[in-house]
Amino acid sequence: MSEPFLIGDRMTGGYGRGADILHGCTVSVDRGEIAVIVGPNGAGKSTAMKAVFGMLNIHSGSVRLDGEDITALTPQARVAKGMAFVPQTNNIFTSMSVEENLEMGAFLRRDDISGTMDEVYHLFPILKEKRRQAAGELSGGQRQQVAVGRALMTRPSVLMLDEPTAGVSPIVMDELFDRIIEVARTGISILMVEQNARQALEIADKGYVLVQGRNAYTDTGKALLADPEVRRTFLGG
Ligand SMILES: Nc1ncnc2c1ncn2[C@@H]1O[C@H](COP(=O)(O)OP(=O)(O)OP(=O)(O)O)[C@@H](O)[C@H]1O
Numbered sequence: 578m579s580e581p582f583l584i585g586d587r588m589t590g591g592y593g594r595g596a597d598i599l600h601g602c603t604v605s606v607d608r609g610e611i612a613v614i615v616g617p618n619g620a621g622k623s624t625a626m627k628a629v630f631g632m633l634n635i636h637s638g639s640v641r642l643d644g645e646d647i648t649a650l651t652p653q654a655r656v657a658k659g660m661a662f663v664p665q666t667n668n669i670f671t672s673m674s675v676e677e678n679l680e681m682g683a684f685l686r687r688d689d690i691s692g693t694m695d696e697v698y699h700l701f702p703i704l705k706e707k708r709r710q711a712a713g714e715l716s717g718g719q720r721q722q723v724a725v726g727r728a729l730m731t732r733p734s735v736l737m738l739d740e741p742t743a744g745v746s747p748i749v750m751d752e753l754f755d756r757i758i759e760v761a762r763t764g765i766s767i768l769m770v771e772q773n774a775r776q777a778l779e780i781a782d783k784g785y786v787l788v789q790g791r792n793a794y795t796d797t798g799k800a801l802l803a804d805p806e807v808r809r810t811f812l813g814g
């Protein structure tokens with residue numbers, strides 16, 4: 578098997594001097610594919626994402642991007658390498674306008690960002706309409722669009738999303754998943770955490786079920802959805 582495009586490989590670590598949260602946890606995504614991490618609250622899903630993005634020191638294991646070991650890189654250096662991360666909370670600047678949020682996303686770029694901004698507005702037309710409005714005045718689903726749009730402004734090769742559909746209605750969730758699929762089709766790899774496990778696994782090329790910082794199940798999204806044990810334990814039957 579060839580090396581995945583992005584892999585957090587057998588990661589072990591936690592916060593500061595605290596106890597380990599991740600115990601040999603592995604997550605990965607291939608080029609242009611969608612990988613989904615699910616699991617109970619407190620399983621370490623967000624922690625695994627932070628570890629992959631370099632916001633957490635892992636004391637064993639490694640993170641590799643396109644074959645390169647990036648374990649020692651800062652988050653900002655990872656952004657420069659093509660990674661973008663939308664955290665679970667505080668993922669937009671609420672007092673800034675929608676457009677200013679998108680501009681902030683492009684802070685590392687020195688080239689013309691207007692083309693990418695057009696692409697984001699094409700993906701999320703409502704953001705164009707509301708571009709002068711403070712992002713904090715938008716609905717939950719629209720805020721998540723701002724967060725995803727801001728991440729796309731770096732023109733990443735891999736987009737990491739921690740619960741992009743948190744707190745939105747089922748219709749808005751479907752809509753967001755459709756946009757995420759659209760992004761993946763442009764060749765961008767998606768690594769995301771989802772609380773809506775069933776729906777997320779339906780669009781996942783690969784799925785990870787994490788429990789207490791460990792990999793409990795790993796398979797294609799389809800296979801996990803069909804696994805009676807996974808269904809009974811994690812998908813409500
Ligand atoms: N900043 C932090 N400092 C110390 N411990 C933390 C920190 N953030 C999370 N933890 C602990 O790490 C463990 C895993 O938390 P994490 O947020 O990764 O879980 P999660 O799977 O994302 O849960 P949720 O579904 O609720 O988002 C929990 O025990 C939590 O208390």
Ligand SMILES: [Mg+2]
Nearest residue numbers: 622623624665
């Ligand atoms: Mg979380």
